[in-house]
Amino acid sequence: MEFLQLAINGIALGAAYALVALGFVLILNATGAVNFAQGDLVAAGGFLAVALAGFLPVPGLLLLPLVVILMAGLGLAVSAAAYWPLRDRPPVAVFISTIALGIVIQNGLNGLFGAEPRAAPPLFSGGHLEFFGLVIARQSLAIMGVAALLIGGVQLLLKHTQLGRRLRATAQDREVAAALGVPVGAMVALTFALAAALAGVAGLLLANQFFITPTHGTDFIVKAYIAVVIGGWGRVGGALAGAMLVALFETVVAAWTDYAVATGLLYAALLTILVFRPQGLFGEAEGRRA
């Protein structure tokens, strides 16, 4: 029973991490670069929700569309500042510029909100539900629901729309996509917008249960990075599964041992995977990538 309880908390946490990791992978595929600011965008989304709640005392669910729109705008700004000027340079240049941008975001949040932990409103309302003796936070259920909808929505977009095909073609061969008339610059900018929106939603979701501080972003990017390595660099499905695994370590394994031991075990698992399956746990399941 206790295991089930923990597993549910872990899955909810993993669902939020999955949003972060999904955005990370989309940018990785579109540009070849690691967007190190993705974690700070989670923090930015959390604080944006905190700030919006100050003006609009409504449930988080109603703030969610605002967070999506504003964060997408911030994503466009990130691509304009950290990617566009360096688009013809090696991906490592973009990686470094996103590190710098992440620091700017951290300091900006610190200046605006201070270093104190803050909490965003819950999606519906706080409190718990009881099922057969399981006590489940409403917010956990809401996180799972929202994340599942968003992840499903992104999959639908990528697989079944012309825009999604263009995003994927840009990720797989930018030069050829351009030669076929795909507006590749706009596709990359949109990918940044999408990734920032996903990070922002994760921030809104997590800032209720776990609070948020301006430097919290570093935690999130490390977790997303681990999830993507475990899942197979660049694989969407793998990253989602990797995010779940990271969160289950943090909840289930941490409850059996303690948080520090669980983190140590997670890194040990990561190293083991890198040594024995460098292509990631889910490296072959989805077929070859560009």
Add this chain to the structure above:
Amino acid sequence: MAEALLTVAGLTVAYADVRAVEGVDLNVSAGEVVALIGANGAGKSSLLKGLMGLEARVQGNITFAGSDLAGLSPLRRARLGIGYVPEGRRVFPGMTAEENLLVASREDSAARTVRTAEMYALFPQLAVRRHAPAWQLSGGEQQMLAVARALMTRPRLLLVDEPTLGLAPATAQSVIRVLRGIAASGAAVLLAEQNARAALATADRAVLMRLGRIEASGTAKAIAGDERLLRSLMGG
């Protein structure tokens, strides 16, 4: 003679340490297949990339359908009606054959579906493999897909880079036949080939390249008849 669809004058394409194309003059008219023949490293691919806007260091004049292409991005050139079949096929590996076709279309969804069906009529083998990821297709199927993908854009000029390389003769023939058909329907085709025999058998005119320059040009028939010229060109 009618105005050429594509006119190239004094085209030079340079890389950091070499000039891959130097002072090339060329024109291609609607309805004709022009073969661009040359050995390894002659500069065929660099010329096509220069025309498509994929190389940074390009000099000279390119006029397409009355527009000066100088400074235009590949995107703009594609939208003016230039289609491109890259060397080595370069299909989008993680997308299905059908998605590779659909993504290239700039029409609405209904027209896209119609055009896809036309491509399947042209290459029935692609219809069979439509739901397979492109990386799983055979080399010949990938080549057909790369040609069909470019045709999805309804180009007025098709640039095709070595479409028969590595293909079984029958497959190579069917790809070449399709190119002939495209020209018959009024588009212009510029076909780069090392395989001089196959290219000359299809083309109306031919241009022979060596070391970035045009060595000779004329009707495909005249060039095909000049054994000595061909042998010296392909020999080195």
